[in-house]
Amino acid sequence: MADYYLYTPGPTSVPEKVRKRMAEQVIYHRGDEFKKLFTRINKNLQYIFQTSQPVLTLVSSGTGGMEATFVNLFSPDDTIISVNNGKFSARWVEMPRALGLKVIDLRLDWGEAPTAAQVLRLLRKHPQAKAVYLVHCETSTGTVTDVRSLAKVIRNNSSALVCVDGVSSIGALEFRFDDWGIDVCVTASQKGLMLPPGLAFVALSRRAIRKFSSSSLPKYYFDFKKILNSYRSEQTPWTPAISLLMGLDESLKMIHSEGLEKIWKRHKILADSLRSGIKKLGLEILSKNPSNSVTAVLLPRHIKSLEFHNHIQNKYGCIFGKGQGHYASELFRIGHIGNVQESDVQRIITAIKKTLNELK
Amino acid sequence: MADYYLYTPGPTSVPEKVRKRMAEQVIYHRGDEFKKLFTRINKNLQYIFQTSQPVLTLVSSGTGGMEATFVNLFSPDDTIISVNNGKFSARWVEMPRALGLKVIDLRLDWGEAPTAAQVLRLLRKHPQAKAVYLVHCETSTGTVTDVRSLAKVIRNNSSALVCVDGVSSIGALEFRFDDWGIDVCVTASQKGLMLPPGLAFVALSRRAIRKFSSSSLPKYYFDFKKILNSYRSEQTPWTPAISLLMGLDESLKMIHSEGLEKIWKRHKILADSLRSGIKKLGLEILSKNPSNSVTAVLLPRHIKSLEFHNHIQNKYGCIFGKGQGHYASELFRIGHIGNVQESDVQRIITAIKKTLNELK
Numbered sequence: 001m002a003d004y005y006l007y008t009p010g011p012t013s014v015p016e017k018v019r020k021r022m023a024e025q026v027i028y029h030r031g032d033e034f035k036k037l038f039t040r041i042n043k044n045l046q047y048i049f050q051t052s053q054p055v056l057t058l059v060s061s062g063t064g065g066m067e068a069t070f071v072n073l074f075s076p077d078d079t080i081i082s083v084n085n086g087k088f089s090a091r092w093v094e095m096p097r098a099l100g101l102k103v104i105d106l107r108l109d110w111g112e113a114p115t116a117a118q119v120l121r122l123l124r125k126h127p128q129a130k131a132v133y134l135v136h137c138e139t140s141t142g143t144v145t146d147v148r149s150l151a152k153v154i155r156n157n158s159s160a161l162v163c164v165d166g167v168s169s170i171g172a173l174e175f176r177f178d179d180w181g182i183d184v185c186v187t188a189s190q191k192g193l194m195l196p197p198g199l200a201f202v203a204l205s206r207r208a209i210r211k212f213s214s215s216s217l218p219k220y221y222f223d224f225k226k227i228l229n230s231y232r233s234e235q236t237p238w239t240p241a242i243s244l245l246m247g248l249d250e251s252l253k254m255i256h257s258e259g260l261e262k263i264w265k266r267h268k269i270l271a272d273s274l275r276s277g278i279k280k281l282g283l284e285i286l287s288k289n290p291s292n293s294v295t296a297v298l299l300p301r302h303i304k305s306l307e308f309h310n311h312i313q314n315k316y317g318c319i320f321g322k323g324q325g326h327y328a329s330e331l332f333r334i335g336h337i338g339n340v341q342e343s344d345v346q347r348i349i350t351a352i353k354k355t356l357n358e359l360k
Numbered sequence: 361m362a363d364y365y366l367y368t369p370g371p372t373s374v375p376e377k378v379r380k381r382m383a384e385q386v387i388y389h390r391g392d393e394f395k396k397l398f399t400r401i402n403k404n405l406q407y408i409f410q411t412s413q414p415v416l417t418l419v420s421s422g423t424g425g426m427e428a429t430f431v432n433l434f435s436p437d438d439t440i441i442s443v444n445n446g447k448f449s450a451r452w453v454e455m456p457r458a459l460g461l462k463v464i465d466l467r468l469d470w471g472e473a474p475t476a477a478q479v480l481r482l483l484r485k486h487p488q489a490k491a492v493y494l495v496h497c498e499t500s501t502g503t504v505t506d507v508r509s510l511a512k513v514i515r516n517n518s519s520a521l522v523c524v525d526g527v528s529s530i531g532a533l534e535f536r537f538d539d540w541g542i543d544v545c546v547t548a549s550q551k552g553l554m555l556p557p558g559l560a561f562v563a564l565s566r567r568a569i570r571k572f573s574s575s576s577l578p579k580y581y582f583d584f585k586k587i588l589n590s591y592r593s594e595q596t597p598w599t600p601a602i603s604l605l606m607g608l609d610e611s612l613k614m615i616h617s618e619g620l621e622k623i624w625k626r627h628k629i630l631a632d633s634l635r636s637g638i639k640k641l642g643l644e645i646l647s648k649n650p651s652n653s654v655t656a657v658l659l660p661r662h663i664k665s666l667e668f669h670n671h672i673q674n675k676y677g678c679i680f681g682k683g684q685g686h687y688a689s690e691l692f693r694i695g696h697i698g699n700v701q702e703s704d705v706q707r708i709i710t711a712i713k714k715t716l717n718e719l720k
Contacts, residue, residue, distance in 0.1 A: 022379075028371065028681075061600075219459075221424040239423075240557065243604075244603075
């Protein structure tokens with residue numbers, strides 16, 4: 001495939017500048033050059049999360065990053081509350097259970113976002129809850145959760161940690177770790193950071209860091225104590241994914257140079273334009289609270305998912321995400337996150353319009 | 361730094377062809393193109409390990425790959441035997457203990473390799489041992505363990521699994537997973553496979569796979585059941601490190617085209633030549649059983665480690681590994697693994713010779 005456009009909600013398109021940097025010879029991770037690189041990256045990561053707290057870098061997918069938060073903050077039989085409104089949030093119910101935690105899940109229909117009242121009710125019913133896990137943008141449905149308001153409610157009514165899956169939001173949707181009182185936020189490299197997958201990032205508040213010492217779940221590779229100790233001397237305890245970090249250095253520079261608030265605004269403008277174009281085609285958007293980074297669109301009933309994806313990819317070079325879970329054959333998902341411009345939105349709308357006509 | 365030569369024992373030099381492939385736009389991991397790529401990679405990985413058994417690919421460093429073996433095969437308080445003759449083997453004592461296992465360690469001096477008699481004595485003393493962990497090449501000392509003979513002894517005298525850290529051996533030293541009766545072997549991307557770090561690979565025997573069902577250690581991200589299920593349908597359960605897999609596809613093709621036995625032979629010839637050159641310079645090699653992939657050399661007492669590394673890097677462009685653990689300032693370590701030729705050996709010897717003269 002020579003010419004195609006990657007509009008999946010991860011991996012997202014990697015800018016040429018970033019790819020060129022990753023094609024350079026790797027550097028030695030125990031030398032001075034690496035220290036300089038890592039220090040620069042860590043500073044820029046704090047900017048992306050809007051925090052003065054440490055942001056740890058792990059070699060893993062976002063799922064690994066989320067696991068790291070569970071095993072470092074909690075002990076067997078600790079209770080946590082986890083919103084469950086899509087494929088990924090469901091994983092943050094299943095995973096902590098597999099790791100030995102008690103999980104109260106706030107089950108919502110796919111496409112719905114949790115309200116402050118719903119979270120508050122659960123917190124009052126389970127005052128022993130050590131944390132509330134929220135998904136900022138649920139990638140399977142393109143639904144955004146009002147993390148800012150919910151964090152306030154959680155902070156005002158409990159001592160539970162506010163933990164956020166920011167995988168398809170960080171670097172695209174407004175997010176302010178310090179100002180909003182977030183304790184934990186995880187993201188991954190292949191979304192707003194415009195990199196290939198392979199890295200996870202975890203921002204941690206002072207409250208969260210204090211939990212390390214009481215957590216008794218077994219861990220080693222993901223041990224935040226070890227990772228934070230190394231971080232403080234600009235190092236990593238295990239061999240880092242050097243080429244991805246070199247690429248990250250470039251993409252963080254690009255983000256810094258455009259400016260985070262401008263990037264959030266660009267994502268909002270493009271999402272508005274995309275949603276309006278999709279509605280004009282007579283299509284329905286799944287989410288009741290749609291995200292500015294991912295849009296899940298219901299396929300017209302007479303069109304088969306496989307046929308749609310093959311046609312739009314082969315004829316128009318547009319690669320979208322498939323539906324997931326019980327929506328596997330009913331949805332297509334468009335990633336408009338990271339390296340996207342208005343020309344992409346126009347290409348997407350035109351390709352969908354023509355494909356729907358041609359598959360009639 | 362424009363011109364330098366990466367002779368650390370990991371990361372190793374990444375061939376241009378591989379770097380160019382990694383600079384291509386990432387592909388979607390839930391599409392057909394990825395399935396074809398992953399199927400081809402998996403077949404070639406079996407060749408590298410000399411096995412017809414599955415080789416699982418994880419997004420993690422080698423340390424993550426090792427942790428995955430502990431949490432999938434064992435339960436709390438299970439006993440394992442682990443050889444302890446260097447920095448990495450010591451980690452395979454510390455890590456399983458942190459994860460809740462009982463570890464009997466066979467402590468040897470750094471630079472020594474375990475004998476069959478030593479392993480047999482421990483196996484007889486601890487017949488409940490569920491596994492013996494060996495490090496094929498201990499990267500901190502450049503010491504090779506006779507995995508083939510030890511595996512035979514372990515198999516003939518116990519039901520313990522034979523588990524091998526093959527991080528700095530696979531793709532460089534002779535290794536035959538099936539023929540030698542190995543149960544578990546872990547390697548990582550940044551050594552003999554000539555890639556940047558970020559991927560771990562785990563080959564598993566039928567006996568090892570049968571252990572999954574009885575293991576009760578908590579796991580999710582590294583859950584081999586989930587990973588093996590996905591593997592069987594040419595998929596990964598979590599987002600894979602796509603650009604590294606694209607590079608791996610190239611490097612595995614290069615290995616296939618040169619031929620594994622020829623590559624083992626090349627490493628032997630280069631290592632012989634390097635060791636002979638080093639001895640001619642009057643330097644001492646640490647290991648009593650030196651590996652054909654990594655050589656740890658004792659620095660003359662009058663030369664400071666930092667001075668040596670800075671000089672040879674800045675003047676001759678040669679980057680070596682530093683010493684580790686209690687040998688931190690006494691050793692330098694040369695990686696001659698993966699993408700290396702006779703010209704590299706000559707460059708290394710000449711650079712050391714001149715550096716020693718210039719620092720006199």
